[in-house]
Amino acid sequence: MTIREKFLTQHKIKRYIKRKKWKKWKKLLSKEPNCKGLIRPQLFKFLKRYEGRKKCGNKDINKKLEIGIIEIPQKINFFVNDESSLIIFNKKIERYCKSTQKSIIINHKHLKSISIDGLLWLVSKIDILRNSIKLKLKIDDESILKYNEKYGINKTLDKVRYVLLESGYWEYWNISKPYSVSQSVKNDYFLKIKSNNKHLGEDIVEIRKFINSKIGFMLSLQIQNYFDDAITEAMANTCEHAYIEDIPLKMKNKWWLCGHYDTIENTLEFAFRDYGVGLRKTLEYNSNETIRSFFREIANKAKSDSDIIKMLVNDELPKYKGKRDRIRGYGFKKFKEFAQKCGYSCEMIVMSGNGKYHFKFNDEQETEETKIMPLFIDGFLICWKMKIR
Numbered sequence: 001m002t003i004r005e006k007f008l009t010q011h012k013i014k015r016y017i018k019r020k021k022w023k024k025w026k027k028l029l030s031k032e033p034n035c036k037g038l039i040r041p042q043l044f045k046f047l048k049r050y051e052g053r054k055k056c057g058n059k060d061i062n063k064k065l066e067i068g069i070i071e072i073p074q075k076i077n078f079f080v081n082d083e084s085s086l087i088i089f090n091k092k093i094e095r096y097c098k099s100t101q102k103s104i105i106i107n108h109k110h111l112k113s114i115s116i117d118g119l120l121w122l123v124s125k126i127d128i129l130r131n132s133i134k135l136k137l138k139i140d141d142e143s144i145l146k147y148n149e150k151y152g153i154n155k156t157l158d159k160v161r162y163v164l165l166e167s168g169y170w171e172y173w174n175i176s177k178p179y180s181v182s183q184s185v186k187n188d189y190f191l192k193i194k195s196n197n198k199h200l201g202e203d204i205v206e207i208r209k210f211i212n213s214k215i216g217f218m219l220s221l222q223i224q225n226y227f228d229d230a231i232t233e234a235m236a237n238t239c240e241h242a243y244i245e246d247i248p249l250k251m252k253n254k255w256w257l258c259g260h261y262d263t264i265e266n267t268l269e270f271a272f273r274d275y276g277v278g279l280r281k282t283l284e285y286n287s288n289e290t291i292r293s294f295f296r297e298i299a300n301k302a303k304s305d306s307d308i309i310k311m312l313v314n315d316e317l318p319k320y321k322g323k324r325d326r327i328r329g330y331g332f333k334k335f336k337e338f339a340q341k342c343g344y345s346c347e348m349i350v351m352s353g354n355g356k357y358h359f360k361f362n363d364e365q366e367t368e369e370t371k372i373m374p375l376f377i378d379g380f381l382i383c384w385k386m387k388i389r
Contacts, residue, residue: 304354
């Protein structure tokens with residue numbers, strides 16, 4: 001018998017003796033209500049609570065413990081086609097957005113890996129949750145989300161701890177640094193994130209300079225322009241079309257832009273996220289009559305969200321044709337040109353609604369995949385990924 005087993009055995013014996021005394025005392029108490037000549041056993045309150053819990057049953061206890069706790073899944077990565085694992089988490093977020101719960105605990109201890117596109121999706125869901133509770137309860141309390149160390153990130157997961165810390169994720173808990181990461185970890189990963197509600201070219205320049213300072217991947221001015229155009233289009237589309245004033249619970253025009261370089265995998269990523277009205281409503285309500293009629297035509301042909309995204313990427317949807325500013329509307333197409341010219345193996349995913357478009361370019365071979373996802377994406381989520389040689 002180990003020391004722990006011995007301790008537990010002794011503890012059970014002591015609790016058995018205490019419960020026996022307590023039951024005897026309760027029996028005598030029923031005969032003598034005034035407790036004359038009776039000595040109340042020690043830890044009476046704890047024994048009373050224990051007996052009460054036994055009567056309730058374990059199922060009721062577990063239900064009480066689940067209130068206000070949302071568990072994050074093990075993996076959040078939209079490049080690996082496993083969106084089904086995120087459905088339960090997404091449903092819980094939606095449930096608590098409608099509830100009157102004043103404080104919520106997010107359980108991070110099961111999270112093992114997160115990509116940059118997954119990071120921005122998670123950040124946006126937490127932002128929606130906190131804003132909706134604040135608006136529903138009409139409070140300005142910044143500590144709606146509760147951080148508990150026992151629900152924190154595993155200490156062995158350096159990359160996960162780093163990206164959450166550097167992205168400002170923990171500021172939603174009104175804390176700056178619940179933990180620290182070593183300098184060696186900071187030398188392995190580099191991340192820069194910007195969030196705004198305006199279309200600012202300075203943000204793009206800052207992200208580009210940050211990446212250039214780490215790896216200098218911009219080979220020419222032409223490649224820089226391809227990169228800038230792709231991100232400019234995503235930001236401008238968000239600020240001009242992605243948000244409708246009549247929709248509550250959303251911070252107007254908000255978007256996130258993130259650049260990340262992993263020295264271990266030698267991979268460079270850029271991700272963009274908004275949680276606006278999404279693909280179909282943007283085309284239906286925030287476009288001119290020509291585009292609306294075109295959209296109605298393709299909608300009647302039962303086009304899925306992924307097919308519509310593919311049309312946007314390949315410039316088959318005439319969103320900006322006839323406009324003076326010919327750069328606008330070609331962001332996704334510019335990334336294709338970037339992939340072909342920069343000399344790296346590249347990937348791009350674009351997601352909105354139930355649609356997912358996946359583009360790959362490797363050794364002069366180009367592939368396109370579309371998919372109808374089980375998970376609904378509010379707004380847009382876009383990610384560009386490059387393998388640096």
